[in-house]
Amino acid sequence: MAIRYELIKVCKQTGARLGKLHTPHGVIDTPIFMPVGTQATVKAMTPEELKEIEAQIILSNTYHLYIRPGHDIVKKAGGLHKFMNWDRPILTDSGGYQVFSLGPLRKIKEEGVEFRSHLDGSKHFISPEKAIEIENALGADIIMAFDECAPYPADREYVKNSLERTTRWAKRCKEAHKNTDNQALFGIIQGGMYKDLREQSAREITAIDLPGYAIGGLSVGEPKPLMYEVLDYTVPLMPSDKPRYLMGVGSPDDLIEGVLRGIDMFDCVLPTRIARNGTAFTSGGKVVVRNAIYQEDFTPLDPECDCYTCRNYTKAYLRHLVKCNEILASRLLTYHNLYFLINLMKNVRQAIMDDRLMDFRNEFFEKFGYEK
Numbered sequence: 001m002a003i004r005y006e007l008i009k010v011c012k013q014t015g016a017r018l019g020k021l022h023t024p025h026g027v028i029d030t031p032i033f034m035p036v037g038t039q040a041t042v043k044a045m046t047p048e049e050l051k052e053i054e055a056q057i058i059l060s061n062t063y064h065l066y067i068r069p070g071h072d073i074v075k076k077a078g079g080l081h082k083f084m085n086w087d088r089p090i091l092t093d094s095g096g097y098q099v100f101s102l103g104p105l106r107k108i109k110e111e112g113v114e115f116r117s118h119l120d121g122s123k124h125f126i127s128p129e130k131a132i133e134i135e136n137a138l139g140a141d142i143i144m145a146f147d148e149c150a151p152y153p154a155d156r157e158y159v160k161n162s163l164e165r166t167t168r169w170a171k172r173c174k175e176a177h178k179n180t181d182n183q184a185l186f187g188i189i190q191g192g193m194y195k196d197l198r199e200q201s202a203r204e205i206t207a208i209d210l211p212g213y214a215i216g217g218l219s220v221g222e223p224k225p226l227m228y229e230v231l232d233y234t235v236p237l238m239p240s241d242k243p244r245y246l247m248g249v250g251s252p253d254d255l256i257e258g259v260l261r262g263i264d265m266f267d268c269v270l271p272t273r274i275a276r277n278g279t280a281f282t283s284g285g286k287v288v289v290r291n292a293i294y295q296e297d298f299t300p301l302d303p304e305c306d307c308y309t310c311r312n313y314t315k316a317y318l319r320h321l322v323k324c325n326e327i328l329a330s331r332l333l334t335y336h337n338l339y340f341l342i343n344l345m346k347n348v349r350q351a352i353m354d355d356r357l358m359d360f361r362n363e364f365f366e367k368f369g370y371e372k
């Protein structure tokens with residue numbers, strides 16, 4: 001059995017869950033935020049720094065590593081863990097959901113998806129079986145079934161046909177996946193923003209016996225309230241004894257709202273991406289470091305944060321680095337943003353343990369400046 005989900009406690013205030021996910025490369029505390037390492041690196045971070053901020057699992061992308069350097073090279077290197085010197089758990093998602101589902105030149109057929117490489121425009125074809133072959137070669141502890149993430153908005157007919165094909169593809173993935181002792185295959189629930197289609201997809205996908213399930217097709221441009229509404233009626237259809245992964249989510253408020261609704265696993269490029277644009281998450285809300293008001297501000301980025309960046313550098317210095325487009329700006333801001341989300345989830349887990357997650361949510365939203 002590649003993974004075992006241990007449900008430890010359900011918060012009396014909210015229904016949120018505290019759990020442990022046992023994998024071949026170690027144990028993961030849930031709810032968990034997973035830093036994204038698209039091309040076999042969490043941009044600007046070394047594995048040692050990721051361990052310093054207590055990252056327990058990272059994501060990498062099937063599509064990107066298939067295109068470059070090629071999954072065969074990663075396999076020859078001894079797999080992704082060895083190749084990138086990360087000995088903790090890894091999850092691979094497609095990373096190409098934009099390319100596969102939304103790319104202009106992609107053609108989706110029953111057999112699979114025809115698309116063009118974002119690097120050189122060369123033509124490629126990935127079937128569910130091919131996706132599993134790539135993920136098996138990369139060797140991640142958790143691998144995602146090959147699916148179609150329907151665009152938003154999309155009409156009902158399209159979404160229905162798409163989710164039914166995704167179900168057929170999930171069955172083909174399960175058939176093709178042989179390495180079940182070392183790699184856990186998760187199914188992905190689709191159905192767009194349609195309640196009855198989400199119910200149909202949840203029923204069909206969870207009927208395929210798999211070690212975990214994800215909710216796909218969200219965080220694709222829909223308004224937040226709509227995402228929360230879809231979660232409200234989809235999460236209860238998922239088994240409670242298996243991990244629930246909300247793909248591509250998210251910002252601090254989305255993480256908390258997702259946990260409140262029973263989600264266990266999250267991934268998002270936001271903390272690393274906004275860092276490279278000079279923006280930081282802080283306990284008082286977002287800080288755009290390049291803002292002129294920080295020119296002579298010699299206080300830490302976040303006075304309530306005890307991370308390396310906040311203990312050793314000032315906003316004025318970080319602003320200077322950002323203005324000069326210095327590499328250290330990305331490194332120090334990424335370090336802090338990842339620490340911020342990882343630490344937020346540690347506090348969320350503690351709040352579940354103390355049966356006070358709703359209080360924690362209200363306090364956090366108050367301070368972070370979100371409307372209640």
Ligand SMILES: C=CCOC(=O)Nc1nc2cc3[nH]c(NC)nc3cc2c(=O)[nH]1
Nearest residue numbers: 093094097144146149216217218219248
């Ligand atoms: C090998 C193939 C594995 O397939 C997948 O990873 N599929 C898949 N990835 C997603 C990624 C998302 N990111 C966001 N927002 C930033 N929303 C997402 C939705 C999906 C989704 O519905 N499906």
Ligand SMILES: [Zn+2]
Nearest residue numbers: 305307310336
């Ligand atoms: Zn910090």
